[in-house]
Amino acid sequence: MMDMEEKVFDDDELYTIMKKGKRTMPFDDFEDKVMDKIYYEYAYKGVVSNKLKLSLIFFIIGIVSGIALTLLFSAFGSPVFGINPTTLALLILFIIAVVGIMSLDNFLRLIKKYSQ
Amino acid sequence: MDELYIRKVLEGDQEAFRYFLKNYKDMAFHVAVSIVKDAYYAEEVVQDAFMKAFKGLKSFNGTAKFKTWFYRIVINEAFQRLRKIKKEMVSFVPVEEIIILESTPLYELAEEKQKYMIGEALNMLPAKESLALTLFYLEEYSLADICNITGWSLSNTKVILHRARKAMRSMLRSVLKTSH
Numbered sequence: 001m002m003d004m005e006e007k008v009f010d011d012d013e014l015y016t017i018m019k020k021g022k023r024t025m026p027f028d029d030f031e032d033k034v035m036d037k038i039y040y041e042y043a044y045k046g047v048v049s050n051k052l053k054l055s056l057i058f059f060i061i062g063i064v065s066g067i068a069l070t071l072l073f074s075a076f077g078s079p080v081f082g083i084n085p086t087t088l089a090l091l092i093l094f095i096i097a098v099v100g101i102m103s104l105d106n107f108l109r110l111i112k113k114y115s116q
Numbered sequence: 117m118d119e120l121y122i123r124k125v126l127e128g129d130q131e132a133f134r135y136f137l138k139n140y141k142d143m144a145f146h147v148a149v150s151i152v153k154d155a156y157y158a159e160e161v162v163q164d165a166f167m168k169a170f171k172g173l174k175s176f177n178g179t180a181k182f183k184t185w186f187y188r189i190v191i192n193e194a195f196q197r198l199r200k201i202k203k204e205m206v207s208f209v210p211v212e213e214i215i216i217l218e219s220t221p222l223y224e225l226a227e228e229k230q231k232y233m234i235g236e237a238l239n240m241l242p243a244k245e246s247l248a249l250t251l252f253y254l255e256e257y258s259l260a261d262i263c264n265i266t267g268w269s270l271s272n273t274k275v276i277l278h279r280a281r282k283a284m285r286s287m288l289r290s291v292l293k294t295s296h
Contacts, residue, residue, distance in 0.1 A: 014281060017288070018253035021234025023149055024142040027159055031137045034166050038130050041167070 048114050052107075059103055066096035118182040125173055133170055140183065141166075144190045146254065150246035151194035152201070153239045161197050165190040180264070187255075188265050191247065198243060237287035244268075245280035252277055 027033075073080060074089040081088075117135075124132035144165060149158035168189050169176075176185055238246045251257045251265065262273050 014249070014284065015253045017234055017284070018249060020230050021238060022142075022231075022254060023146045023235060025145040025159070025162070026155055030141055030159065030163075031134060034137055034163055035131075035134060037163070037167060038133060038170055041170070042130055 045114060048110075052110060052114065055107065059107060062103075063096065063100055066092060066100075070096070119178065122173060122176065122178075122182065125170070133166075136169070136182075136186070137166060140186055143255065144186070147187060147190050147247065147250055148194045150238055150241075150250045151191070151243040152198050153243070157197055157201060158194075161194045162190065165193045168193070184261065184265055187251075191266060195243070233288065237284060237290075240287045240290070241280065241283050244276050245283055248273065248276045249280045249284060 070089045070092045073085045073092065076085040079085065121132050121135040141162060144162045145158055148161040148165075149155060152158050152161060165186070169186050172189075176182065238249070241249070247266070248262065251262050252259075257265065259270060259273055259277075262268070262277075263270055266273070268276065
């Protein structure tokens with residue numbers, strides 16, 4: 001029998017000790033838990049991807065409609081609801097710019113997150 | 117073999133990822149538990165590491181072995197978790213300060229008991245030292261590989277490993293004395 005105090009510094013000894021002390025995953029359901037997470041992640045990614053596509057479509061529709069509305073109002077010669085058409089067009093353009101930039105920022109962040 | 121399964125996973129066969137779980141879960145667990153010192157935390161670390169590996173498989177370029185790449189993820193996750201939990205670790209007592217008493221030779225104990233004692237001794241070691249022992253003696257990585265996986269410098273790795281050898285000896289003695 002080997003005494004701990006004499007030979008434990010030895011590389012071979014430590015090698016044997018470490019092999020003996022090898023710990024294994026004690027949780028039997030570990031594989032299934034991770035696989036469930038993977039399947040969920042995959043399914044979730046699919047749902048998010050569809051929603052992203054839908055939101056992109058609505059984003060484009062919103063921007064196009066906004067620009068069309070701006071052009072429409074600026075084409076009017078007489079005031080609309082008592083407001084000068086140029087002022088109204090500028091106001092709509094301002095709203096489109098603010099909402100558009102904010103949405104685009106969020107949208108890009110989402111794409112970056114889910115494309116990983 | 118790893119490359120084949122990586123390709124399968126990337127082609128959309130999620131079930132193929134089970135191959136990596138089967139082959140690397142035990143070693144990943146050993147590495148994680150040697151750092152976080154707790155089986156439940158270690159399980160979480162390994163789970164997170166596998167999820168990161170799954171998500172990041174596209175970015176795995178194959179210059180290193182999958183195993184090396186994956187262990188790097190496990191180690192990073194484990195150290196991140198360790199920082200979060202700030203678990204109170206048993207402080208390392210330098211070899212010189214340990215009073216050597218009569219202890220039971222390790223190999224006189226039953227195999228299960230030996231395994232338990234070695235596990236206890238590893239739990240008492242600082243995270244970096246038990247990790248160094250695990251990678252060097254259990255995984256049989258070279259010093260250069262350990263540097264590559266952990267990001268430590270060569271001289272630092274040598275120092276950690278030297279300390280770890282000494283500390284493991286004292287911890288084993290300490291554990292054996294306590295159990296005696």
